[in-house]
Amino acid sequence: MEEGGKADNLATVSSDLTEKSAAIDPRLTECPVCLDQLRHPKSLPCLHTFCEECLDIYITQKPDTLTNSFPCPICRLETVPVDPKEERGNWAKQFPTNNLIVEMSKMCSRESQVYECDPCKKRNVRNIAAKVWWKEYNRFLCDACLDKLRDVIDDDHTLVEVTSGQKFLSSTSPTCTYCPKHKKETDLYCEDHQSVCCSTCIAVAHRRCEVVTTLSEHGDKVRSSTQIQDMRSELQEVAVNMESLAKHIKRQTQNLGDGRDVVMEQMTDLRQRFETHLNKLQEDITDELDTTYKEEKKKLDDMLNKCERMYMGIKTTQALSESDVIQDDDMQMVSFLHRGCLEIRSCKNIMPQVVQALTSVEISLDYEDALFMDDATPILGRLHITRTRRGFLFKQLCHAEAKEVGKLCIKTASDQKRCQVTGLLYLSNGHIILADGGNNKVKLFQENGELLDELPLQGQPWDLCMVAKNTVAVTMQSKQLISKIRMKSSKLKLYRNADIKTGKPCHGITYTDGQYVLTAALASEIYCLTKDDLALHKLTSYPYYLANDSISNDVIGSVYTSTVDDTAVFRLSPDGVITEITKVGLLKGGNGVDVDGEGNVYVCGRISNNVVQISRDGTVRELVNSEDLQQPYTLSIYGSKLVLSNAASDTSNHITIYELF
Template identity: 20%
Template structure:
């Protein structure tokens, strides 16, 4: 029987995480009944169930993790969603930590086994395997029962003061009904029996978990803990950096709103001043016109009075005067009339203002404004995770390409240069290519998979025993590819082991997969009329309409790290997020050169093959500006998952391999 006592194995943690409170990402309180999703993020059972209830309905097949957004399938097929949380495994590691600071342990006084027999016996020990407090007698009983004698028993005092992880089998995150049994060193994966049988049966270095545990190198825990502390520090610095960016953005937001408000207020004030000046100008014009009018009216009124006097004079002379007097009156009237006619003619020939016109063009331009200013985001990055972090983590992440990528990650998109390393003339017609691990694979109209090394050497080819022509190929990790077929609603999954290719699965889809991409938990494919989003079993999650008029293949590419995918929609390149916001379209750019193949580099810049013009275009991830990355004939493009190399296939069947130039 194994009886544990306080020893070096159970020494309190003196690291920087000592006293760290494990909190639920949903409620931000200490974890209660911690349950872990397959993505390894842990939540309170009640919080997780509340989230599941709010996020799904009876028709849903899964949820997105609240932290990483990874698609999580139902724990069991047909299980009601109100029981999902209880079906996810308990995180006993965090449960043990949270129980140390709870009152549950201090309340344990009596032997649980004896209580079931209606006896009250003080507990002195704790069985990790039974997860029960026991007395001396029950401890001795354990020793005499073959199935119990190997149980790990601690003193109750030690149990109350320290975190204790129950002796429980580790549940497989992909097959909840199975437990972890073996470890594949080839892929650094813990596997259940199903994982081993379906994905690792050809691997060479597979051992039982217990055997691996016994062979742990001395000091490995301290080594990994040190590296994790370094990583934690870098993450915390990165959080601070991102928070500073957020603070800077909010400050900038307030500043530009104040500036625009000041400009608008100044513009309004200026408009008020200009309006008053305009009113004054109108008054001045009108006063002058009124004065001119009154002067003319005064002249005409005088002429009128004179004419009336002449008429009275002539009438009086004619009625009461002599002939001589009449003659004289007539002559005076004639002379006066000629003078009056001249005056009237002079007045009539002059112009008077009878109204006004005004130029409203400038004011109308203001009225027609749809915007008073365009807002553009200034992209910024924090630099907490840098080469300093990589130096500390060197033995943990010993990957030259990864470190090289970190050196180039902040390079301006327009400064990225690509160098052609090799070209291979492909016989026949080739529809698609993929780059994975240290290999390049293409599919042919002759129903073959042809595999090359990244150095340009043809390694081998494999005939595909299927009636239809393969039209697309994509990889999910180093030894697995998926292939679509013309006019068929299926994907075939193949495993590549050395020079051998084996079909391991066939996935039925909702629509024809003319173009497709593979995510960890989902499949996105296009039929030319719709974009379909399915889980890895082919069950439909969402469908979105699209337009394809530029070619037979509906080109599409996915960005695993950003959980986004891009596709051709008529002559546009559209970006969509692989979450609940999948219906939101982001127009990146419009082309007239008939866009074809799509690719994404290590910065998330998008590359577009253009049929006309023989060029590969780059769409910047910063501002969506477009530039010519390469002057080259190209039909389809496929990037390596690290985004630092790619292959092109042109219309003449040339396979070209490019890497980034420093």
């Protein structure tokens, strides 16, 4: 046979083997989102079609606002899925498939389809275009592979030339494959390796295998056995199990969705009931607040009117006392003197009565902060009214005297060491809260000495200051942080996760204008914690304690020093300027400091063993100085009451209360 003879039987593609497709505009099968050919096309009710994947991404990326629809990406028509209760990620699958687009895509793909050479693909050589189709074995061959297989192709075999736009139908003839390595027909079967081989493969790679038969013998063996039937039975069993598993997963998904819907409905109902309760609570508290305010204001207005009438009468009498007519007329002078004496006597009688009836009324909303409290049942809200009767001084405090009215033992049954009270607060309701650095506790007492509560701390507390109505800040100088304590119903609780790190030692503390001002005593520094920075003020001695002047909003500080002409008490203005209030003299070793409502300053002299009072005009006088006063440590004042602690070992377990008069 002449060379190339077996390849001369190239035939023209017949009508039963090829199929021409109509010319279709490819843009009709493009997705308007990704601009690629539509994959799994899904049609919306507005008849716009998108890839299922593109539509799913578009839906799931829309903000989830609990709606049951979405706008069409093209015409913006509001579109409702088949089952809105399904998750948004499943909405795209619910829309119908556009079969017309599917068929059009197939026709377009056939028009541009390029067939690759099968032998080259098996050798992992891709994109080699086929030139002929070998009908009997349904194989596409390139020119190179056609030349290699000329000896295999019989004269009666059909080779069809591949042209664009053809559809090649698979042959019904028995298929035969060729070994890609040895280019021989694979007609043998190795049962040891369960693989189809050619004769060269058997001779080289399977020569030690025990059972090697022809492919047809193995086929007869399989047909005569129950392997196919067994496989079908197992396939059926696996299919049933897989179907059951899929149904179970679907039920679980449905149950999950139903559970979510139930919880959402419960949350909506809970929110409505909670809002109803809050509205009722607000209405009740508002009514009680208005009633209390009107009652207390009426009492105060009556007292005020009585005082103002008497004040105006006194001022009139004062003015008349300077009149020349009274000085010249004996009768009028005697009558006026009698009138003035009656007014003085009347005022002296009425003032104690007014003071006795006068109470300090404080109104606050009592509620539980669920973010920081551990109570299982938080208090939603109730009106808390505190009425406190306080003494009143009828003369300026710079001329007042102090009288001891009580001494409280602050050592409790659980204390292991001697008490060391380094921080004191006299509260408006008559309670006294103190920092016991000797036993690492904060304690709460009544004025009569009854222990209300004590809070153990993980470290040594030093000083205290009020931050809010029921919130106290305490410095933990060894740990370099500030802890916050909540006073609730005569109980002390530590705020969780609310510690503030100071970054340096902290002793004295006060809270003013929304920020903490502290002292690092041994470093002779005063600093304030702000949101952005750490502001410092350097002194020459040891500033231990601070207090806030509510009138000027200044910070008042004491300095522990006994050096003559050193600053003993200073004032720090809001703009950061430090001025001297008094020098070392009558006061030595300044410790605890506080400021009353009139701006008078009270300071403990730990070395001078006294308590001094400094008026706003700078007058310094000794307020407390007795033999029982040993190393006064710190103090706190409210109204006409002053509470004081001592550092001496034989008096440190007690605090003393003084009345100013």
